[in-house]
Amino acid sequence: MEVSFFVLASFMTLSSAQLTVNVKNKGGDLIQESIQADVAQDLIHLQFQKPDGTLISLLIDFKSEVQIFKALVLGEEERGQSQYQVMCFITKFTKSEFISSDAMSKLRQKNPGTIRNPEEDKGQEHIFMDLQIDLKESSKFSKHIYNTCMEAQDSTYIRESDIRALSKGNNYTYNSLLSATKPLTIQKMPHCHDMTNAWKPCTCQFEICLGWYPCGLKYCKGRDSVGKVVSFRCGIKTCRKCRTFDFFVKQKQLCLWDEP
Template sequence: MDFYHICFFLFYFFVKPTSPQLLINVKNQGGDVMQENITANVSEDTVTLEFLRLDGVYVSQLVDFTNEVEAMKVVIPGEEELGQFGYQTLCFLSHAAQADFIAPDAMAKLRQKNPGTVRVAEEDKGWRQSTATAWGGRAVRLLSAAAARHCAAARDRVYLRAADLARWPPRPGLDPSSPGSAVTPFPEHALTSDSSDGKPAVPPCLTETDSSKECICHLELCVNWYPCGLKYCKGKPQGGLSYRCGIKTCRRCHRQQYYVRRRDVCYSHT
């Protein structure tokens, strides 16, 4: 691990927010153990889950329940051998109906009887693929104040999909086709295939060798453990009422695809 990764590691584990957190030891599919931090903010109606991958990639997922916004922030360290220095912050916005986290008030009540236990999710929800169609830019502030703070470091690297825009309630400035829109669509040719052979008009960055050419970058990440539902048990025969008696836990992987104007700005860690 180089000096940069050591500094990033120390920052993550010792410079923590003051909000109460649930710290979970989680085993990934490779058998490695990582620590996840889960914070529920009842007053803002948000839940945040964050962790540091073993390759130095930091992931922070925020769900704003009131505004139905999910914001996945990813901080990717550059690879010096590829001429990438420093780090890159990305943020992917989507409609929160797919997040399937339990609500903040329920999350805030979770406690661990054995904090040192290594957790494994009960259900694997597989892969969710998302292809961005636009830069979010100023749109994130119109969608969610909490998400805007969460994604602030990403600046012009906030991405979203037209399909998700259609699911949120209409708001001034969120129509990509309107003048002065806060949303900037990707170039049209980046969203279509070459009609002559059916191949994508813009190639994947994995196959593009010219660092100055445009391409489609992809990023894969997995959230190996999160509370995705509540469990209910039946009461005694006399009462017959059910009561909350635990949580259901899930694993979900994400495959994000997005357009970049230059191959050399695609910091792709899979």
């Protein structure tokens, strides 16, 4: 059980802390995740590198209830690609999906070299990104999007349903948030893996799997100094989840990984 490997050091008062976790992906490759909490800004940042060199990062902005998935994919020079390309996928964040930045900052690992196995597999989510965010207006969603995604000027995406959900707890109305985006013709485009012409637009797919992350707290019961039964945090619950993003690209050349 993960509770035997991780402790919540409630006496710690650090504003930020970093955890390094070893986990195997679906193919059996060893991945090293770095998870950092910033209590002052109420953020969590998770990052790892895939075996093919792709750099994946996730920034969770608890204040704005937004999570930013960023992928930096190395180019295939022999196929005419540039050195790398960057994509950002913005989704609504539900606070129950991840432990708080405060709890994360207090998490201490007893055996850092151990390969971790998540307790629960939350399966696969398929997300259709039907809007592109104008980075100049991205602060309407989160002040952290611009700096995180500045290299993805034409490839920062969000879906309309998330805009509708975000508008309910945002300083901006639905129409104001929508005005910071432009629609994409994703529903009418063929999938890139079905095309042979590398220079025509298509709908690309990209998968991001978080092999291990703290998705909840565990509570134990004990007695206080006067013998009263009390509940206290004593560990974490861990999960795994994959997401497949569908999004528009101007040409298949920008989606060479999405092939049969």
